[in-house]
Amino acid sequence: MQRIGDAPAVRRGLILAAVALSALFLLLPLVAIFAQAFAQGMAVFWTNVSNEYTVAAIGLTLFITVLTIPVCLVFGVALAWLVTRFQFPGRRVLQTLIDIPFAVSPVVAGLIYLLLYGRNGWLGGLLDGYDIQLMFAWPGILMVTIFVTCPFVARELIPLMQAQGSREEEAAVTLGAPGWTIFRRVTLPNIRWALLYGVILTNARAVGEFGAVSVVSGAIRGQTNTLPLHLEQLYQDYNTVGAFASAALLALIALLTLAAKAGLEWRAARQEAHA
Amino acid sequence: MTLRPLFQRSLLAIALGAGLAGPVQAAERELLNSSYDIARELFSAINPEFIAHWQESQGEEVAVSQSHGGSSAQARAIMQGLRADVVTYNQVTDVQVLADEGLVAEEWQQAFDNNASPYYSTTAFLVRKDNPKGIESWDDLAREDVRLVFPNPKTSGNGRYTYLAAWGFADQHFDGDEEQIRDFMRTFLRNVTVFDTGGRGATTSFIERGLGDVLISFESEVNNIRGEYGSDDYEVIVPPISILAEFPVAVVEPNAERNGTLDLAQAYVEYLYSEEAQRTLAGFNYRVHHEAVVEEFADLFPETELLRVEDIFGGWDQAMETHFGSGGLLDQLQRR
């Protein structure tokens, strides 16, 4: 069976072009990061990574990420269920609203949270009266991280759930299954890969977010410095190796995430082949 | 199913993350110093000395935390509720903003010696090996064949000092002739090859990207840079006339009161004037006031006429408004 573009010459040419361009455009920056991080050898890299404040920054970044993911997960699933399983006025508007975080540049995202929950904001002033401080502490970092990452899960789920339709779930309803059982037994198995891919994207963004976090963090060393902020600080200090060591760590987290995704897809493909 | 172990692992990670992210300090009193972005190593050196000093004199163990960022962003954070006890900035305006908000005493410049500026610096040049373009002073920077690198005055206090220093020079050079000053400034600004948002970015452009013939920054910075990137490849030029750059400090009283650290905060700022701290500061290439230390480091800091922003521009508020505000002189000079 012949398909378009199957001629060996075309095929080889296109693959070569794609690989060469990707190598130049995407792989080279990655190589450059690691080259800089290890420019002075493994020992210097390790000294930088095992520094007390770097470790604290890694801890905070992972902590924020681990809290962000379940929140985005619950919201993403709820919204996807709502807009793909029901017809109601305002559906399209709701779907566009979740794009707000894509349309707001991260620094502005941080700013709007600061204007609301900061000492001079009406809500922040109220909370300040009860001695509750959200900004310049981890809750503030968590809040803006959730803001910038919340569209990812929903965006992955909506098209898939739309394409799959709801016939299976409706069948389950007619069989008298309760709501949670339907979701767990019928919906979840169908969407779990999209769900995990959404989680992976959420994770990637949460780990790497700089602009919004920098506005609300206060950058207190060892306390509210996330890894990207710590990286920036090291860079400001002329500790290029230290900065790129942190960058390499972030890139490593990214790579692990991507590897996890590739692994999951590979398993999915194998399961499908068996089925 | 697959999701359950993942969930358990997440819980574990939360616990782990919480443990790691928990505050580093113990149950002792803690001081938070909000500072500018290139002062991290400076205060990393000073803080342990202060902690030892306090332990010795008061018998109390305290901790000092640091927060660093762009000076304006740091002041904005305090206005919005960051509970820093003391500020150590590189721009007078950023402390003034806090004073206007009532977070710092109205008369904060009188609260400590030397306009509440325990150390100071000026604007100087870094040129490439053997000074190939023969740069000596500000008028060389307005030559056709010279390319400059300094941070954007719109985003960087460092850049504002450079702009004001050049203006101050021109003011003296052209005897206050506004037309000539503006022509000079126009050429000076046109010679800039890249406007990075901060001092660090400008350094990277000059050193690592090889852009420009002259990097203009604080004297302390250009000396640090030269030390960092090899004293053989670069030379520091301190122009015969330049601007006084003060590094203002203040106690953020409402915060310190709330944190119960008022005495500690006061002592911390006073400590910056002590011989020990002044020696550390001089070691980081800042000019200081303590006489013994000044004598000791005299070779490091060539004599130069230092112009005061208050004398030439009628104070920071006025300078900010006429020069750097939207539609101000800087905007006009850069307009095409």
Added chain:
Amino acid sequence: MSTRALPFAIGSAPKRVLPGFGLSLGVSLLFISLVLLLPMTGLFGQLAGLSLAEYWAIISDGRVVASYTVTIGAAAVAALVNGAFGLLLAWVLVRYEFPGKRLLDALMDLPFALPTAVAGITLATLYSSNGWMGRLLEPLGLQVAYTWVGIALAMAFTSIPFVVRTVQPVLEDLPVEVDEAALTLGANDGTAFRRVILPHLWPALVTGTGLAFVRSLGEFGAIIFIAGNMPYETEITALMIFVRLQEYDYAGASAIASVVLFVSLALLLAINIWQGRFIKRLHGGGG
């Protein structure tokens, strides 16, 4: 099976027989109100303090307008380049088998996963005149760093996944018969691709390119290191917002930010609606 799919696909939703409407509506509305809409009041609160004339003066300032031109121009170039590059990548990843394919596929998500500031510093290092790439390109007369080309490059880097990841699933779902029909009619590869494949990919390609464009409008961290930031020439709009913030001018920052926000949201909504119509026409309204 692919887990990636079109970010906005519109189909017909069924009647309300399934449970959970109240719960999912409640969770969604609560979340959208608290996380997305409530903070936006801060932005509009700032805008409310401006008169219309003041607002107009801020957003129509010469330097700010120059930054719109630079930002939109570079974003358009980046989006178009990504349209072509992304299409090529998606095609190669879906249609061909070759060693290292999985690696290439994983690499596509890298720009999303990398903090933008890291991307910015790294790109500036690579493309400045003494960097690995700059050293090769500069003798050819192509200066990338500190020109608008660098801005476009940084934008293209951060937004390439949008195109690849929207086109890929559509291409995967394209039935073999489409190819066969075209080829039996005797068309060559180029013509067949243009006449038969492209019309099917069109909505996804436009969506991906549009998303890449919107993302580029707001990008700050990745661009600022490579832009050069010369007034009127290489200043982006996000920098103008940043400058206002440095001056404690929240109202000015909010005003410029609101322009970007409205343009972005309008574009997203337009893509959304246009695509909905297109798909309906293509599939006769079926899901």
